[in-house]
Amino acid sequence: MHKRLLILGLLLGGPLTGYDLHRVIAAHGELYRDLKKPNLYYLLDRMAQERLLEMKTETGARGRRGERLVYSITSAGRAQIVDLLREVLTAYEPIHSGVDVAIVLLDQLPKRESASLLKQRLDQVIARRQQISLELGQGGREPGSAGDHLLALVDAEARWLKRAISRIQASSGRTHAPKT
């Protein structure tokens, strides 16, 4: 449901074509959820069927180029936003980072390698944090805002990685072979 909410939210700002929507989402990086193009078009279609959106065939104002379908939110769509917000905030859904499952199996790798992979990951996370921080500018970082939320999660991840690495290093008497 998150993706629908995102689409509806973006269309509050005015009608957009599918392509533009996609660009906006992609441009926003991690703040918005990942939404691949075919998936986006699929959802737009579905939501138009459900009358949450209206779809028109380009009012031809500007003869820019092959722009085709313009989507705009209906009043039913506006009502849905509120419902979805309630639903999403009410439902508890566990957080998952990309590595949750991997962590459990980490000792299937030789310690040397797992430490090295975790270090690479830590570097990536730090770089990412840097870039997110840049993208947010000073506007998006107030406590309690969406940017604050994202940074908080990234920071938690980074701190954990540091703990995990030093733990592996502390315990590494010698590389242990994966079990048979």
Next chain:
Amino acid sequence: MHKRLLILGLLLGGPLTGYDLHRVIAAHGELYRDLKKPNLYYLLDRMAQERLLEMKTETGARGRRGERLVYSITSAGRAQIVDLLREVLTAYEPIHSGVDVAIVLLDQLPKRESASLLKQRLDQVIARRQQISLELGQGGREPGSAGDHLLALVDAEARWLKRAISRIQASSGRTHAPKT
């Protein structure tokens, strides 16, 4: 790919039926990723086709009940684990909590309501944290472990919720129905 990794990892401990696998995963709560039954069976099938798993029709040792198919990991499967671990740890994948998108649209709700929803959510998160902590026991909480990771994320979420709530309350001059 995470789900495949999870399945392979669990089968390292010995052959299991689909049903047992499902129970194990469900019993582990949020530490493991959500994996619904039909999805699990689908993946088992697929992975058996790919020779990552072997599937046998119950060697009939114990006449328990209608147990049918037992899956066990092959050596190709064991090799896959290592590959998947590398892949998962190397690929950076943004973290998302259940509320990321909702946060951006939060001011579409009256402040009164959004504050109340966030408070409810905070209660849920705290309760969940409590339970996770219980489930982990004292074993699963060492720094750098999977349990530590999960708790860190949950805590980050809780802290953010607190900030967001007090921010809304601080700003609620009279844009919407004031309380008391």
Next chain:
DNA sequence: AGTGCTAAAGTCAAGTCTGACTATGGACGG
């Protein structure tokens, strides 16, 4: 010796998501 209940073990149809591909129209060097 038959009825109803529950847990085990799964299947089905329909919904959602993705990697890879297509098609169109300027822009630009030659």
Next chain:
DNA sequence: CCGTCCATAGTCAGACTTGACTTTAGCACT
């Protein structure tokens, strides 16, 4: 003018995921 390149705008087939349903067997009574 011609071919090539790139951005726009999308489509397609196939992979994955889900809610709801089904089947079978023990078990508790009657």
